Amino acid sequence: MAHRVYNFYPGPATLPLPALEKAQKEFLDYAGTGMSVLEISHRSKEYDKLHHEAMDLVRELLNLPDDYKVMWLQGGASTQFYQVPLNLQVPGKPMEYVNTGGWSTKAIKEAKYFGDVRVIASSEDEGFSYVPQNVEFSDDIAYAHITTNNTLYGTEWHYIPKVPDDVPLVADMSSNIMDKVIDIKKFAVMYAGAQKNLGPAGVTLVIVREDLLDRVPENTPTMQRWSTHANKDSLFNTPPTFAIYICKLALEYIKERGGVPALEKVNREKAKILYDVIDSSDGFYKGHARHDSRSLMNVTFRLASEELELKCVEEGAKRGLIGLKGHRSVGGMRASIYNAMTLEGVKALAEFLKEFQEQNQ
Ligand SMILES: *Cc1c(COP(=O)(O)O)cnc(C)c1O
16 A cells, blocks of 8 residues: 555645545556557657546536536636636626626736726625625626635635526636535536646636637637637647546546535535634634635634644644645634545644644643
8 A cells, every 4th residue: 555645735635545546446558559648749649538527527527508608728727817807807897796806816917907896795804714605796896706615715605696687697716616515507617727626737628608719819829729629629739648547546546436416415514623623712713705705625723822833734744734824924723624625634634733732722
């Protein structure tokens, strides 16, 4: 058995062990080809099969209606920050955003290159510690944009904002895609860098409702148009084949475990275990996120001093609990407990945090 730790890194992040083991087993000889997935043509029938299986798994697990296109793109979620306004702009119509953290801020900055951007709600006033409630987007806008989970601050949307019927709702779901069952038809565009909740770095899942594909201005370069990739099932040019392959294995694992409803149950249990430790610590651990906005995926908290936080991170690492340091812009500590993090891993962390408190208060 390989030496494995519990990995709480925010991304790239832990992957399901059975998926890694399967990749290891078929690494040198994929499906009897005598070649690694890394070596086979993206036009081969073996690759074509796994490529489409990965797309079908996304459809099945998200319960996607037929009029949505699934794409595997490159450039990370950060590239979608400009591809969204580029592909969805409507001359004369503003784009509306909610600013709930560092990633939303970056998305807003990029949209401004394309036209008038309105930030209709923001939680910047309180250190991005919450998700604004009762958000309603305006009529007559090009699109509405939210970041469904705020990786750095540990907050998550637990409701879908009100959006007029003819306005597409766009969501950056990089750090919480598939973490819980959602009403998928409320979203017109969803995107997610794979390296948090889906698979490895190097591929971005982009899902777009078909009717939006022809909005793109005519002078847009081919590779920047979603329609180019949607119409060719992401095989217009060479896709990141190995990353898609690992996503497929990870998605298969989710399916075997009972799909998103089963994941949601475990995710809620995992998050509750850690938030309970924080809430029953008499202030030794101070959660960053407001209770109504707490993330199921990134649990952020602080201790009394930076020295104590550093000590906690270091002692955790000695126990095989890795990656607990908070993001540099927020400080403190963060446990990223994405879909692939096991209940056992979270229980081990909770035990450690309780012991650490006993020894250090
Ligand atoms: C990590 C992250 C990004 C950036 O993803 P890249 O793939 O590195 O570009 C964007 N949005 C959210 C919510 C993230 O967590």
